Amino acid sequence: MAELLSDTEVAAALTELPQWRRDGDAIVRRLECSTFPDAIALVDRVAVAAESRNHHPDIDIRWRTVTFTCSTHSAGGLTSLDVDLAGEIDRLAGD
Numbered sequence: 341m342a343e344l345l346s347d348t349e350v351a352a353a354l355t356e357l358p359q360w361r362r363d364g365d366a367i368v369r370r371l372e373c374s375t376f377p378d379a380i381a382l383v384d385r386v387a388v389a390a391e392s393r394n395h396h397p398d399i400d401i402r403w404r405t406v407t408f409t410c411s412t413h414s415a416g417g418l419t420s421l422d423v424d425l426a427g428e429i430d431r432l433a434g435d
């Protein structure tokens with residue numbers, strides 16, 4: 341099982357993930373897409389990547405706004421799996 345990250349480790353990771361913010365035991369990013377179909381296409385790309393790594397974000401979709409929340413449920417908090425997934429989401433979003 342992935343080890344929980346310390347507060348210092350989370351803060352350090354977020355310096356490389358400037359679009360993400362910490363929210364308790366999770367990191368969160370909200371994206372505005374151009375259209376609803378674009379939002380769904382992004383979610384689809386993320387779904388494929390998440391499935392391949394067996395680590396899944398919580399996803400909230402409201403019209404063109406998609407919010408990704410990453411936390412390792414089995415560990416009860418933030419692990420390197422969340423940091424890596426967040427970086428993948430940034431890449432898939434075209435950052």
Ligand SMILES: C[C@H](O)[C@H](O)[C@H]1CNC2=NC(N)=NC(=O)C2=N1
Binds near residue numbers: 394397415
């Ligand atoms: C059995 C367990 O559901 C799997 O190992 C995966 C599935 N995807 C997951 N995703 C996230 N975010 N946390 C998990 O603990 C997790 N566990």
